[in-house]
Amino acid sequence: MMTSLVPILTVITAIMVLWYAAAIGMNAKWARDQAKRAKVELTTSELIVDTWSQDRPVLPVPHQVASELWKTTGAMALKGRAFSKRSLIFHGWITLSATLLGFVFGTGAGILLAVGIVHNKAMDMSVMPWAIASQTIPILAIAPMIIVVLNSVGIQGLVPKAFISAYLSFFPVVVGMVKGLRSPDGMQLDLLKTYSASGGETFWKLRLPSSMPYLFTALKVGMAASLVGAIVGELPTGAIRGLGARMLTGSYYGQTIQIWSALFAAAILAASLVGIISMIERRMLKRMGVKP
Amino acid sequence: MNGLAFRQAGFDVNDIVIQAKNLDLTFETNDGPIHALKGVDLEINKGDFVSFIGPSGCGKTTFLRVIAALEHPTGGEITVNGMSPDEARQNRAYGYVFQAAGLYPWRTIGGNIKLPLEIMGYSKAEQKAKVEKVLDLVDLAGFDKKFPWQLSGGMQQRASIARALAFDADILLMDEPFGALDEIVRDHLNEQLLKLWARTEKTIGFVTHSIPEAVYLSTKIVVMSPRPGQIYDVIESTLPKERPLDIRDTQEFLDIAHRVREGLRAGHAYD
Numbered sequence: 001m002m003t004s005l006v007p008i009l010t011v012i013t014a015i016m017v018l019w020y021a022a023a024i025g026m027n028a029k030w031a032r033d034q035a036k037r038a039k040v041e042l043t044t045s046e047l048i049v050d051t052w053s054q055d056r057p058v059l060p061v062p063h064q065v066a067s068e069l070w071k072t073t074g075a076m077a078l079k080g081r082a083f084s085k086r087s088l089i090f091h092g093w094i095t096l097s098a099t100l101l102g103f104v105f106g107t108g109a110g111i112l113l114a115v116g117i118v119h120n121k122a123m124d125m126s127v128m129p130w131a132i133a134s135q136t137i138p139i140l141a142i143a144p145m146i147i148v149v150l151n152s153v154g155i156q157g158l159v160p161k162a163f164i165s166a167y168l169s170f171f172p173v174v175v176g177m178v179k180g181l182r183s184p185d186g187m188q189l190d191l192l193k194t195y196s197a198s199g200g201e202t203f204w205k206l207r208l209p210s211s212m213p214y215l216f217t218a219l220k221v222g223m224a225a226s227l228v229g230a231i232v233g234e235l236p237t238g239a240i241r242g243l244g245a246r247m248l249t250g251s252y253y254g255q256t257i258q259i260w261s262a263l264f265a266a267a268i269l270a271a272s273l274v275g276i277i278s279m280i281e282r283r284m285l286k287r288m289g290v291k292p
Numbered sequence: 293m294n295g296l297a298f299r300q301a302g303f304d305v306n307d308i309v310i311q312a313k314n315l316d317l318t319f320e321t322n323d324g325p326i327h328a329l330k331g332v333d334l335e336i337n338k339g340d341f342v343s344f345i346g347p348s349g350c351g352k353t354t355f356l357r358v359i360a361a362l363e364h365p366t367g368g369e370i371t372v373n374g375m376s377p378d379e380a381r382q383n384r385a386y387g388y389v390f391q392a393a394g395l396y397p398w399r400t401i402g403g404n405i406k407l408p409l410e411i412m413g414y415s416k417a418e419q420k421a422k423v424e425k426v427l428d429l430v431d432l433a434g435f436d437k438k439f440p441w442q443l444s445g446g447m448q449q450r451a452s453i454a455r456a457l458a459f460d461a462d463i464l465l466m467d468e469p470f471g472a473l474d475e476i477v478r479d480h481l482n483e484q485l486l487k488l489w490a491r492t493e494k495t496i497g498f499v500t501h502s503i504p505e506a507v508y509l510s511t512k513i514v515v516m517s518p519r520p521g522q523i524y525d526v527i528e529s530t531l532p533k534e535r536p537l538d539i540r541d542t543q544e545f546l547d548i549a550h551r552v553r554e555g556l557r558a559g560h561a562y563d
Contacts, residue, residue, distance in 0.1 A: 190362055190388075195412065206396070289439035289440075289441075
């Protein structure tokens with residue numbers, strides 16, 4: 001425990017030092033301009049304090065972001081207003097619901113495509129190039145089109161965002177599952193042949209269990225991609241709800257602290273979701289008798 | 293006419309379990325055809341312990357795979373229990389033991405042995421009874437709830453033999469099953485395998501690289517030579533059925549081993 005704590009603390013400390021130092025440099029111009037206008041001279045220590053406590057700094061410092069995060073989550077929850085429109089819990093939930101819906105769609109589609117690719121020669125030849133091509137298009141370019149097209153057929157709100165999430169998250173699942181379903185070696189397949197096992201039995205008893213470690217790795221990548229998809233889906237629509245919307249409105253009004261706290265909320269959300277998948281993975285693999 | 297009537301009439305055709313006539317197998321590869329088997333004639337009788345010995349590329353594993361219908365010959369004929377290998381497989385004629393134990397890591401030892409039984413549609417009660425029976429046969433009684441990684445390499449290979457025995461096939465095909473194990477474990481397993489063979493009266497086809505192993509185990513030793521893979525010599529062992537490990541120091545054993553070695557040398561196996 002101690003051996004891993006020291007390097008982790010060292011890295012965090014280094015980031016903090018760099019961050020606070022960078023904030024001094026980037027926010028100093030504004031502090032000096034303000035002082036000039038007020039015709040006062042700033043001492044070095046006054047300057048530093050000012051750069052760390054501006055309302056709209058170029059680069060907010062960690063304690064400002066942390067206090068904004070607390071003000072818009074924990075503090076509001078304590079006042080019983082967790083789902084007010086000013087609360088990040090509310091915006092986080094909007095983004096989370098699109099993320100999860102898209103993740104479920106994307107993972108489902110990814111697994112089905114992988115099963116098809118592994119069992120069908122024609123699909124193997126035809127689907128994979130399209131799957132790869134789909135990921136070479138920048139999502140920022142395609143997201144507005146998806147929203148516009150779906151909007152024109154009367155689909156709004158959650159589903160278009162979930163669609164973009166699914167679009168991003170199906171790919172790692174396809175790639176991981178194809179690799180996983182093909183991971184049994186010739187000997188293991190021959191063994192089932194000697195039992196005259198059917199394709200279905202080979203799938204359920206050998207291919208699917210063999211693919212589990214690959215699936216979980218893909219799910220973690222897919223979950224993170226899914227969250228990015230939901231946030232990107234909120235950006236081009238002028239949405240007023242969701243973490244993406246918070247970042248957008250923050251940038252309209254120069255609310256850098258709000259942008260950064262939304263960014264951190266997204267990062268914390270992603271880390272928790274990936275953490276949950278890791279936990280399920282550990283339980284599952286333990287049940288499957290994997291050597292601890 | 294059933295088997296018994298045949299025997300009473302003086303026939304012994306029913307004793308032939310595997311019969312190969314002028315068997316050819318050519319693999320088409322990018323570097324041209326490879327003659328894995330050429331003109332192989334062999335009869336294996338019920339209850340025989342037949343070893344196939346020869347260098348890499350002599351076709352010994354290929355021949356075993358042809359018996360198991362994992363490869364299909366390009367010429368000649370082969371019957372297993374009087375049927376084609378494919379039909380024999382459908383009739384669960386053989387259990388196959390591979391070079392590596394190949395146990396599923398996510399299944400317990402008992403679960404691994406149940407694998408063929410589940411596929412073949414045995415009831416839960418039958419599965420349980422058979423698992424117990426075969427674990428006892430390979431001296432692994434009480435290990436059914438353990439996972440493969442909890443067992444040593446030798447024990448894992450014994451479990452894989454139990455898996456091959458689980459569905460009561462009459463033929464056991466073994467492809468260098470002890471090749472990856474150290475010599476002490478190997479001696480022990482060879483001794484156990486002979487006991488198992490005596491108890492179950494199975495017909496065993498056994499591929500090996502080791503001359504002492506082949507001589508110690510077999511009633512019939514098939515010496516093969518490469519390029520093209522063919523049978524060079526078939527030696528009927530004169531050793532008694534009861535074989536303690538120290539039989540390997542007797543003159544009779546050494547004579548047979550010598551003949552195998554001569555066969556391998558004459559078949560250009562040492563090139």
